[in-house]
Amino acid sequence: xxxxxxxxxxxxxxxxxxxxxxxxxxxxxxxxxxxxxxxxxxxxxxxxxxxxxxxxxxxxxxxxxxxxxxxxxxxxxxxxxxxxxxxxxxxxxxxxxxxxxxxxxxxxxxxxxxxxxxxxxxxxxxxxxxxxxxxxxxxxxxxxxxxxxxxxxxxxxxxxxxxxxxxxxxxxxxxxxxxxxxxxxxxxxxxxxxxxxxxxxxxxxxxxxxxxxxxxxxxxxxxxxxxxxxxxxxxxxxxxxxxxxxxxxxxxxxxxxxxxxxxxxxxxxxxxxxxxxxxxxxxxxxxxxxxxxxxxxxxxx
Amino acid sequence: xxxxxxxxxxxxxxxxxxxxxxxxxxxxxxxxxxxxxxxxxxxxxxxxxxxxxxxxxxxxxxxxxxxxxxxxxxxxxxxxxxxxxxxxxxxxxxxxxxxxxxxxxxxxxxxxxxxxxxxx
Amino acid sequence: xxxxxxxxxxxxxxxxxxxxxxxxxxxxxxxxxxxxxxxxxxxxxxxxxxxxxxxxxxxxxxxxxxxxxxxxxxxxxxxxxxxxxxxxxxxxxxxxxxxxxxxxxxxxxxxxxxxxxxxxxxxxxxxxxxxxxxxxxxxxxxxxxxxxxxxxxxxxxxxxxxxxxxxxxxxxxxxxxxxxxxxxxxxxxxxxxxxxxxxxxxxxxxxxxxxxxxxxxxxxxxxxxxxxxxxxxxxxxxxxxxxxxx
Numbered sequence: 001x002x003x004x005x006x007x008x009x010x011x012x013x014x015x016x017x018x019x020x021x022x023x024x025x026x027x028x029x030x031x032x033x034x035x036x037x038x039x040x041x042x043x044x045x046x047x048x049x050x051x052x053x054x055x056x057x058x059x060x061x062x063x064x065x066x067x068x069x070x071x072x073x074x075x076x077x078x079x080x081x082x083x084x085x086x087x088x089x090x091x092x093x094x095x096x097x098x099x100x101x102x103x104x105x106x107x108x109x110x111x112x113x114x115x116x117x118x119x120x121x122x123x124x125x126x127x128x129x130x131x132x133x134x135x136x137x138x139x140x141x142x143x144x145x146x147x148x149x150x151x152x153x154x155x156x157x158x159x160x161x162x163x164x165x166x167x168x169x170x171x172x173x174x175x176x177x178x179x180x181x182x183x184x185x186x187x188x189x190x191x192x193x194x195x196x197x198x199x200x201x202x203x204x205x206x207x208x209x210x211x212x213x214x215x216x217x218x219x220x221x222x223x224x225x226x227x228x229x230x231x232x233x234x235x236x237x238x239x240x241x242x243x244x245x246x247x248x249x250x251x252x253x254x255x256x257x258x259x260x261x262x263x264x265x266x267x268x269x270x271x272x273x274x275x276x277x278x279x280x281x282x283x284x285x286x287x288x289x290x291x292x293x294x295x296x297x298x299x300x301x
Numbered sequence: 302x303x304x305x306x307x308x309x310x311x312x313x314x315x316x317x318x319x320x321x322x323x324x325x326x327x328x329x330x331x332x333x334x335x336x337x338x339x340x341x342x343x344x345x346x347x348x349x350x351x352x353x354x355x356x357x358x359x360x361x362x363x364x365x366x367x368x369x370x371x372x373x374x375x376x377x378x379x380x381x382x383x384x385x386x387x388x389x390x391x392x393x394x395x396x397x398x399x400x401x402x403x404x405x406x407x408x409x410x411x412x413x414x415x416x417x418x419x420x421x
Numbered sequence: 422x423x424x425x426x427x428x429x430x431x432x433x434x435x436x437x438x439x440x441x442x443x444x445x446x447x448x449x450x451x452x453x454x455x456x457x458x459x460x461x462x463x464x465x466x467x468x469x470x471x472x473x474x475x476x477x478x479x480x481x482x483x484x485x486x487x488x489x490x491x492x493x494x495x496x497x498x499x500x501x502x503x504x505x506x507x508x509x510x511x512x513x514x515x516x517x518x519x520x521x522x523x524x525x526x527x528x529x530x531x532x533x534x535x536x537x538x539x540x541x542x543x544x545x546x547x548x549x550x551x552x553x554x555x556x557x558x559x560x561x562x563x564x565x566x567x568x569x570x571x572x573x574x575x576x577x578x579x580x581x582x583x584x585x586x587x588x589x590x591x592x593x594x595x596x597x598x599x600x601x602x603x604x605x606x607x608x609x610x611x612x613x614x615x616x617x618x619x620x621x622x623x624x625x626x627x628x629x630x631x632x633x634x635x636x637x638x639x640x641x642x643x644x645x646x647x648x649x650x651x652x653x654x655x656x657x658x659x660x661x662x663x664x665x666x667x
Contacts (some may be wrong), residue, residue: 409600
């Protein structure tokens, strides 16, 4: 988690480094510590340090982690020759290292030679069957090849052991959604909500999945989760507001003719509509007519 | 005390309508408690040194400790903008947490400073 | 206090201050040494999995009210059913785990290392204090105490007439041992703060017993009352939106 102070510090350093004010090494350290993805900047400033023998030797043994960082960033930016050079240096220094082996695997992956990368990861996994990064890389290979069922299989295998890893659950949920397996995706989102109940995005995604699944129960539940998203975001999430409107009109259609038991939930629907209108009035007045006609078709305003 | 840590400001909201339903972000709650612990330990050490230098003995010293802890509590509350419920799950956290842990440090530094200044 | 003792300033310069400074330095040294000795052994898959299961079950318990009750019940059964639930530990296996722990030399080695890094410096410092500073009245606590504290505070001096508030050097060492914990947590970060007490507790139970914590987690999961919190959110969202619109 990146806190506010750390973020401002990062941005300050980035500005300073970009304008040639020095402090590149501190910036790189902070990027690594916070695990943020600024690959282009890391590549640029890291290379400038590595290409300068004086600054490089000033780092002492820290230089090797810098090589690793730059190699990863270079692969992210698809500068494969740079990555190759960095990895070669590392390999010379640490010929037996598994960490370097992992980097080589990623390089193979970046080059698109999936089978070789797969082989490299498998042999590394034999030595250390509990390396989460290697498991995740295998998922990434399957996903990059478009082999979604394979990715799901790997992810499930991974989650069997590391079942508290919410990032993996999230990845799995997204894959399931893309394959339209909504029941499974709903399960994953439930898991995500359990692990981080205060993140509104999970509530929103769960509600989306439930709404897509359809059926009266699911629609009502979806509406509740849209409501919780609104509560957690302070009503600033437009998608959740639309979600409330859509859910209400869909439930109204399903329960047409039957007795209306939840009269009070109409309030929410009108309020959501009103909030949307206010929002559009402020931000995009020219689209207001589109919105009101859309709301009218949902019988809200 | 002032500006010791602003991560305390990232605490989680509490309920305004329903009193029985509360949501806390465990991470933020823990970070808040850590801030409390730090400020209490810090102040008990500083307070111990001050009490020693001023030469408090007997009950006066302990009253001084209570006073310091009370001031800390008030300071923490002011930092939480007097809406303790938004940052902690109970009042006891802000009033009592780290109270006894700080006492040991206080006594040590009180004795240390007192001996150096007054006994020898 | 009529019978105030006059303490030599040399005692302050050569006993009281050095003792405290050395205690602080040793604490810092120990922190770095234990950091160096921390070995990165390859964890056992079973233990890793059990740890993860516990984290997930704890999440389920904490966030239970955020998911529909159907989903919650399904998960609870998954975790705690009697046949193959994740938290269910078969009876025979529970004892086995203990025995296995003792037989695993790596585990014992690790435990030894941890304990040694605590015990060795402490015994050494204690021996050092005993050897050099035994028999000094090193300090005077600024508050009166009853006679019962004599054995605690005047460890190493056999004088029943001295006021109890005078502290012998050996007892000053113990005072430092407990009182400096707060200081260490301030200067070394919080991971050091509870180290000692935690290790003491660990020594009693000889390490962490996964099957026990699995069972405890199962019990607490079984008694969780599920009350779906989401219906309340509709009202809360209403008030939020009302504030927003008006």
